[in-house]
Amino acid sequence: MQDKILDLLKRSQGYLSGEEISSRLKISRQGLWKYIQDLRDAGYDIAAVPHLGYQLVSSPDRLFPFEIKHNLNTKFIGRSISYFDTVSSTMDLAIGMGIKGCVEGAIVIAEGQSRGRGRFKREWFSPKHKGIYLSLILRPQIAPNAAPILTLLTAVSICEAIKEVSGMDARIKWPNDILIHNKKLAGILTEISAETDITHFVVIGVGLNVNNDKKALIAGATSLAEQKKEKVSRIELLQEILRRIESNYLGLGKDSAAAILDKWRKSNITLGRRVRVVSEKNTREGQALDIDTDGALLIRNDSGLTEKVTAGDIAHCRDHHA
Amino acid sequence: MQDKILDLLKRSQGYLSGEEISSRLKISRQGLWKYIQDLRDAGYDIAAVPHLGYQLVSSPDRLFPFEIKHNLNTKFIGRSISYFDTVSSTMDLAIGMGIKGCVEGAIVIAEGQSRGRGRFKREWFSPKHKGIYLSLILRPQIAPNAAPILTLLTAVSICEAIKEVSGMDARIKWPNDILIHNKKLAGILTEISAETDITHFVVIGVGLNVNNDKKALIAGATSLAEQKKEKVSRIELLQEILRRIESNYLGLGKDSAAAILDKWRKSNITLGRRVRVVSEKNTREGQALDIDTDGALLIRNDSGLTEKVTAGDIAHCRDHHA
Numbered sequence: 001m002q003d004k005i006l007d008l009l010k011r012s013q014g015y016l017s018g019e020e021i022s023s024r025l026k027i028s029r030q031g032l033w034k035y036i037q038d039l040r041d042a043g044y045d046i047a048a049v050p051h052l053g054y055q056l057v058s059s060p061d062r063l064f065p066f067e068i069k070h071n072l073n074t075k076f077i078g079r080s081i082s083y084f085d086t087v088s089s090t091m092d093l094a095i096g097m098g099i100k101g102c103v104e105g106a107i108v109i110a111e112g113q114s115r116g117r118g119r120f121k122r123e124w125f126s127p128k129h130k131g132i133y134l135s136l137i138l139r140p141q142i143a144p145n146a147a148p149i150l151t152l153l154t155a156v157s158i159c160e161a162i163k164e165v166s167g168m169d170a171r172i173k174w175p176n177d178i179l180i181h182n183k184k185l186a187g188i189l190t191e192i193s194a195e196t197d198i199t200h201f202v203v204i205g206v207g208l209n210v211n212n213d214k215k216a217l218i219a220g221a222t223s224l225a226e227q228k229k230e231k232v233s234r235i236e237l238l239q240e241i242l243r244r245i246e247s248n249y250l251g252l253g254k255d256s257a258a259a260i261l262d263k264w265r266k267s268n269i270t271l272g273r274r275v276r277v278v279s280e281k282n283t284r285e286g287q288a289l290d291i292d293t294d295g296a297l298l299i300r301n302d303s304g305l306t307e308k309v310t311a312g313d314i315a316h317c318r319d320h321h322a
Numbered sequence: 323m324q325d326k327i328l329d330l331l332k333r334s335q336g337y338l339s340g341e342e343i344s345s346r347l348k349i350s351r352q353g354l355w356k357y358i359q360d361l362r363d364a365g366y367d368i369a370a371v372p373h374l375g376y377q378l379v380s381s382p383d384r385l386f387p388f389e390i391k392h393n394l395n396t397k398f399i400g401r402s403i404s405y406f407d408t409v410s411s412t413m414d415l416a417i418g419m420g421i422k423g424c425v426e427g428a429i430v431i432a433e434g435q436s437r438g439r440g441r442f443k444r445e446w447f448s449p450k451h452k453g454i455y456l457s458l459i460l461r462p463q464i465a466p467n468a469a470p471i472l473t474l475l476t477a478v479s480i481c482e483a484i485k486e487v488s489g490m491d492a493r494i495k496w497p498n499d500i501l502i503h504n505k506k507l508a509g510i511l512t513e514i515s516a517e518t519d520i521t522h523f524v525v526i527g528v529g530l531n532v533n534n535d536k537k538a539l540i541a542g543a544t545s546l547a548e549q550k551k552e553k554v555s556r557i558e559l560l561q562e563i564l565r566r567i568e569s570n571y572l573g574l575g576k577d578s579a580a581a582i583l584d585k586w587r588k589s590n591i592t593l594g595r596r597v598r599v600v601s602e603k604n605t606r607e608g609q610a611l612d613i614d615t616d617g618a619l620l621i622r623n624d625s626g627l628t629e630k631v632t633a634g635d636i637a638h639c640r641d642h643h644a
Binding site: 092095096099119120141143144145147148151175189190191192193194195196197198200280295310311312 | 466467512515516517518632
């Protein structure tokens with residue numbers, strides 16, 4: 001009911017009388033008053049003026065499910081939302097939901113994470129109400145080794161959404177980092193549950209620093225607010241990310257990744273650079289030439305041989321050959 | 323304590339006096355008597371003769387953890403055992419344990435499964451006390467796309483164990499079936515939890531028909547007992563499977579799969595045959611030439627081209643070219 005009341009208030013120009021809200025939603029005036037109080041308790045500033053009615057003055061900076069769904073207009077991504085104040089990790093919850101058979105497109109959102117994680121079980125610092133901590137469950141009909149394309153797709157979608165909502169240009173560092181001015185803004189974690197040749201489901205995790213001020217950032221990291229020198233709406237950004245992921249994901253079936261790869265090439269800062277690839281097994285260096293259709297990085301080593309890199313972290317080096 | 327009493331009884335030639343058992347295990351005669359009763363309730367036939375003591379006459383046909391551990395002599399596989407009378411699926415339990423961080427080598431064993439599953443979410447018929455329904459958690463440091471070697475390794479290990487315990491020759495049909503006389507004896511299911519380039523853990527599931535009589539078999543399936551015309555010890559077979567998997571798995575690190583591939587080639591009935599490969603996307607036919615180092619099947623189609631098959635079911639055809 002609260003979401004319906006909010007929806008009416010948001011769509012109204014000026015004040016909306018209690019009588020009208022009550023009759024539209026078929027609740028008593030007393031009931032309405034109670035819901036309004038609950039909304040105020042949740043942080044909504046709702047003005048009430050005798051003879052005029054109610055007006056929404058401001059909404060709290062929260063990623064409430066009804067805020068996410070309001071004008072979201074996606075087909076399946078974000079239609080099912082699990083929202084939490086603080087969790088250990090949205091990834092762990094989402095994997096559990098995936099195993100239990102949740103619908104494709106279901107998302108887990110938390111205002112903060114106590115043990116947010118990135119690749120290689122590294123921590124993702126997740127202070128409350130500052131960032132977007134999202135896990136999304138997809139059920140693509142692809143082989144498990146095709147899953148890296150979903151990391152590229154998510155990176156592209158995040159850059160598109162950031163551009164749309166904040167006007168900022170974010171860039172992708174292979175395989176899963178989003179940077180602004182060479183500082184880390186967001187990370188993507190793609191986890192797979194699969195048989196050897198069949199994907200059961202994929203969970204895509206996004207940790208994105210939105211309104212962190214300097215104190216709420218670790219070294220080498222940045223936030224949209226720090227870069228833009230003003231707050232950015234987390235809810236608008238999250239909605240746009242969900243929309244872009246859906247649209248790119250639906251496009252994936254049509255042209256088998258070519259469009260994603262093209263967009264990725266335009267937004268990345270890895271190709272053309274000299275990189276050092278550090279994996280558990282070895283360290284390699286070379287010129288980043290291109291990405292392969294399966295998301296792997298192609299590098300030319302100093303012997304002139306082209307190698308395909310699927311795993312590991314990369315460091316961008318100064319280019320001795322430029 | 324029951325496992326210690328059983329251990330003493332098993333190692334003893336003839337009768338073992340209650341006094342000796344009590345003093346060795348530091349329990350009262352009354353306590354010992356109670357444990358003996360519990361063991362009898364669990365199906366152990368234990369003779370008790372005044373002035374002589376106790377003797378183990380027979381053990382029940384159950385896969386109790388202390389029976390599995392008795393003389394198992396593995397380093398890590400089967401050291402942690404979760405044992406159930408009936409579960410929906412040992413795979414689901416094992417995946418849950420994997421996520422919670424259980425030790426490598428932990429196994430889940432059930433006497434029966436209500437919803438045992440094979441590949442493509444097909445059912446694995448799992449009548450109680452007839453078969454071996456096993457899930458094993460491994461944490462190999464391999465890329466997710468290298469996991470198919472573990473299916474091959476398990477298939478080889480099962481054939482070795484069957485040969486050792488029952489003297490029967492079982493054969494492997496790519497990728498995951500164990501057959502005797504062209505009837506299905508066992509299936510292997512390998513599930514992966516991974517990031518795009520890092521394996522968190524792998525769960526290997528085995529469903530093996532041991533003592534099923536005809537009534538407890540579906541069409542096209544067989545059991546060791548049906549083939550051998552006598553019961554086979556499930557516990558000895560399970561122990562030998564665990565030992566063989568461990569020894570092959572530890573060997574994997576040394577020679578990077580070459581030994582497994584060689585053993586697989588010797589035990590398979592797919593190579594050299596004409597096969598039809600049915601996947602969700604298409605159907606292909608050709609001559610099965612070899613397996614690749616990553617476990618994929620190489621087939622030569624009728625145009626003479628060699629294709630690599632990583633997914634799908636295969637049917638063995640009559641060979642028109644022979």
